[in-house]
Amino acid sequence: MRDVRDRPIGVFDSGLGGLTVVRxxxxxxxxxxxxxxxxxxxxxxxxxxxxxxxxxxxQIGAWLSAQEIKLMVxxxxxxxxxxxxxAQQTFDVPVIGxxxxxxxxxxxxxxxxRVGVIGTVGTVRSGAYSDAVRALDAGVTVFSAPAPKFVDxxxxxxxxxxxxxxxxxxxxxxxxxxxxxxxxxxxxxxxLKRAGIDTxxxxxxxxxxxxxxxxxxxxxxxxxxxxxxxxxxxxxxTLEVRGHxxxxxARPAHRFVTTGDPEEFERLGSxxxxxxxxxxxxxxxEELERLLTPDPESMASARPEEL
Ligand code: DGL
Numbered sequence: 001m002r003d004v005r006d007r008p009i010g011v012f013d014s015g016l017g018g019l020t021v022v023r024x025x026x027x028x029x030x031x032x033x034x035x036x037x038x039x040x041x042x043x044x045x046x047x048x049x050x051x052x053x054x055x056x057x058x059q060i061g062a063w064l065s066a067q068e069i070k071l072m073v074x075x076x077x078x079x080x081x082x083x084x085x086x087a088q089q090t091f092d093v094p095v096i097g098x099x100x101x102x103x104x105x106x107x108x109x110x111x112x113x114r115v116g117v118i119g120t121v122g123t124v125r126s127g128a129y130s131d132a133v134r135a136l137d138a139g140v141t142v143f144s145a146p147a148p149k150f151v152d153x154x155x156x157x158x159x160x161x162x163x164x165x166x167x168x169x170x171x172x173x174x175x176x177x178x179x180x181x182x183x184x185x186x187x188x189x190x191x192l193k194r195a196g197i198d199t200x201x202x203x204x205x206x207x208x209x210x211x212x213x214x215x216x217x218x219x220x221x222x223x224x225x226x227x228x229x230x231x232x233x234x235x236x237x238t239l240e241v242r243g244h245x246x247x248x249x250a251r252p253a254h255r256f257v258t259t260g261d262p263e264e265f266e267r268l269g270s271x272x273x274x275x276x277x278x279x280x281x282x283x284x285x286e287e288l289e290r291l292l293t294p295d296p297e298s299m300a301s302a303r304p305e306e307l
Pocket of ligand 1: 013014015017018043044045047075077078119123
C-alpha cells in the first residue's frame, strides 16, 4: 500500500471545465499529483435531474476511490450542488466541492452585500449558493441567474480552432464571440446589474474561460469570483491538517482520464491548463455504471444514524 502522502488528489467534472480548478491546484500545490476524470461523454450535467447527477457522482467517486486517492475534489458546481453531501457520506476520503469556497470568497469580497451568481440550470435551481452564502452571512442577498449557453460557448470555442480559446480569454475583442455572445451575456447579466450587485460568482467551472468577456459586460465595478483559488486553498489546508500533504521532494505525476475522446481531451485540456496533459486514458461509461453504487434516493434521505 502506498504512503497516503504519495497518493494523488482525485478531481472530477462533467468534462473539461474542471481543468480550471486543476490549473489552480497544480500552481498552489506544486508537489501534489492529480488524477482527473472528465465525464465528457455525459456532459453537460447542468440540464439533468439531481438524482441522475447524484448517480454519476457515486459512480465516479467509486472509480476514483479504487485508484487510491487521498482526497476528492468535485470540480463541478452542478455535481457539488446535487451530490457533495452524499459523496461525503459515502467515501472514506475528505470530499471538497466548489460551491462553499466560491460562496466564502464572495462574502469576503462584497462591500454592498449584494452578490450575483451565474451557473447551470441545475446549480441555480438547487439554491446551493444562496444556502452557502446565507450560512456564512445571513445579511448578504444573493441574486442568481442560469447561464446554460455559456457552457456551450466554451465547448464550441474550444473545438473551433486553436485561436478561439486564446481570444476568449484575451483582453482584446475577438471575432468568435461577437456579437452574439454580448447579446446573450447582456440577457443573462443585465438583471443582475440592475439588482446592484458588486460581486459576481462564476458558479460553473467552465465560466472562468469567459471571464474577460463577462467582465466587459458587467463593467469594472463588479468583482468576479471563481472558486478555483479558494478551493485550492481549502485542499491545501485539509491535507496539511491531516498530515497528508506530499513531501517537498515529491515529483508530481498527473493522470487524465475521460469518458469521451482521449485525443480531443488531450488537445483541448492542454490548452486550458497551459501545459501538456500527456496521453489521456479512456474509461467507458459502462465501466462506471457497472460499479456497485448505493441507491442515491435512499442515501440522500438517510439520517446519519441510519448510515
Ligand atoms: N462544469 C459544470 C459546472 O461547473 C458545468 C457544465 C455542465 O453543465 O456539465 O457546473
